[in-house]
Amino acid sequence: MTISSHALAEPHAVVRSVLAEHAPADRVREFDEAEKFDHELFRALAGAGLLAGALDESGRLNHAHQAAVLTELAAGPTSMAVAFVVQYMAVQLLNAHGTPAQKDAYLAPLLAGDVHASFALSEPDGGTDVARAMKTTATRLPDGSYSISGRKRWIGGAMDCGYLLLLARTTEIGPSAIEGITTFIVPRSTPGIVTREIDTMGIRSLAQTDIFLDDVGVPAENVLGEPDRGFRQVIGTLNGERLNAAAVALGIARGAFDLALTWATSREAFGRPIGAFQALQHSLVDARLKIEAAALLLDRAVKAADAGDPSVDVDSALAKLAASEAGTFTTDAGMRLMGGWGFARELPMQRYFRDARLYTFAPLTDEMIRNYLGEKMLGLPRSY
Ligand SMILES: Cc1cc2nc3c(=O)[nH]c(=O)nc-3n(C[C@H](O)[C@H](O)[C@H](O)COP(=O)(O)OP(=O)(O)OC[C@H]3O[C@@H](n4cnc5c(N)ncnc54)[C@H](O)[C@@H]3O)c2cc1C
Incomplete structure (x- = not known):
């Protein structure tokens, strides 16, 4: 596929279609088990313009595109979403701070996926x-x-x-x-x-x-x-980093939630689907609540980032924290709901549970995000 335009109208749908063709669940599990990077999938995603969309037609960062791609990827091959976070970070740094010669030399191959940074x-x-x-x-x-x-x-x-x-x-x-x-x-x-x-x-x-x-x-x-x-260059990328971390954490939460809900309707105990038990319904509702809240905060922060609104500083921090908590809560709830099956490596709940830990501390720990919000959102003295 050729990259005809930076702007993809439906990045969610494009990711889903590439994943359906190149990353069925068994393949994602095999690569996780083998601890191997899926270069073929990376090329397919890049070929569909999903890296190139990091910038809009006028060369500005397109946070809405990045968040959509990362959320969708993280619900499937999560490690690939993290690889995209790194590549988007490189695009952001080169685009903002590269000399004209550096941009000429490095940006196009990065956006085409010909080179990993x-x-x-x-x-x-x-x-x-x-x-x-x-x-x-x-x-x-x-x-x-x-x-x-x-x-x-x-x-x-x-x-x-x-x-x-x-x-x-x-x-x-x-x-x-x-x-x-x-x-x-x-x-x-x-x-x-x-x-x-x-x-x-x-x-x-x-x-x-x-x-x-x-x-x-x-x-x-x-x-x-x-x-x-x-x-200082890196500090300038922090909002984008927080948004992208939030998008991946949210995607993991969604992937885990969908699996848990399907399990709740098909697994039976005491002659009923386990989803009929109030305790499990409550935990699924709580997970969904955290996911919806994180999605709304992320959407607000992404819009602020793309509009150049300074409220993005606080909004992106809130979104990262909410999504990190949605990720850890939902994967924990999913593990409990699936009983022993959550533990089985043949199903992805345990992988979501492991992967969700990353964005509790990267690129900034949740404690540091709370420190930042205490100061910037609440106006309290700086605590660090
Ligand atoms: C899978 C993975 C991928 C990564 N990818 C990259 C990458 O590509 N590039 C890169 O450069 N880095 C990467 N990192 C590093 C990541 O950004 C760091 O792990 C993260 O910044 C936390 O640093 P640390 O692990 O040294 O924890 P520490 O800094 O040692 O923190 C330890 C604990 O102290 C707490 N703490 C510290 N200061 C305060 C304070 N003032 N108030 C409250 N609590 C505090 C922290 O919140 C944390 O709980 C990656 C890490 C992992 C595990």
Whole structure:
């Protein structure tokens, strides 16, 4: 399929149709069990224009498109939704901060899905207070190029990406830890980079990696935008990150809910479908309530983001929190409702249950979102 236009009228429907053809439930389970990334599915989704739609015709971010795609994907092959989150993040950073030459070189292949990018911020000593914990350093050499050494942790898809968007400290830490950090475009094949897969409980079809960097040479033209502004660049993507995290968490909740409801109507006990029991009806209603609330908050936040309304700061945080809670509540309720069958690897409830944990702490933990809302929504003193 050729990418004829950035704007897809019905991204939900396009995702559903690609998944129906390329990602039946058995295949999703096989890739999760084998801990393998489904490159064929990625190509099919990209070929249908689902990455390209991240930007609208005028080159602005299209949050409504991204949220629709991610919600739909997360209800099926959740790891693929997370891979899309990373790719959308790279699009957002390059689009906002890339020099004209960088945009020319990197954006089109990213949007076509010809290249995977990874986003390398977190480090072993801390993901939350990451600027203060950052030990990876980039030293400027006399010829203007940089040498990067250090370590990154939890980096999605870095085993086989084309390049890393990697943050490293370029100026010694001062009173404000967020200053003096630079984003680099680092080709994965650069000598001095070693990746090691981390064995994780969820999102197993997208490898999370440790990255070891030893004197990795990067030319000056691979600084994304301006040096020393990297952390500020990332802060600028936070609303989009929260929206996309919310979309994935919501999709997981929906996938789990649909399975639980179907199970409730077909499984019998005491001569009745288990969905006839009040206790289970209540938990399904509570799950649905959380899902509907999260969907409404996400919709409001997405509209604010696409309209450039500053209310998106608080709205995207609320949506992320509501969706994270919908995800963990619904997958827990689904596991209980399915009894032993929830535990069986042949059915996806246990995978939803595992995968839903991711967005309780990524890209920001729910505790930090609450801290932020305490300050920005309630006007209370900053607590961190
Ligand atoms: C599957 C997976 C994929 C990931 N993908 C990526 C990726 O592609 N790129 C990337 O850069 N990173 C990635 N991450 C890292 C992720 O963003 C971090 O795990 C996250 O930011 C949390 O950091 P941490 O794990 O170091 O927890 P910590 O920062 O150690 O936090 C530990 C606990 O302390 C709490 N805490 C800390 N400060 C406060 C405070 N002030 N108030 C209240 N509580 C506080 C936290 O909420 C948390 O409960 C990924 C992680 C995983 C597991």
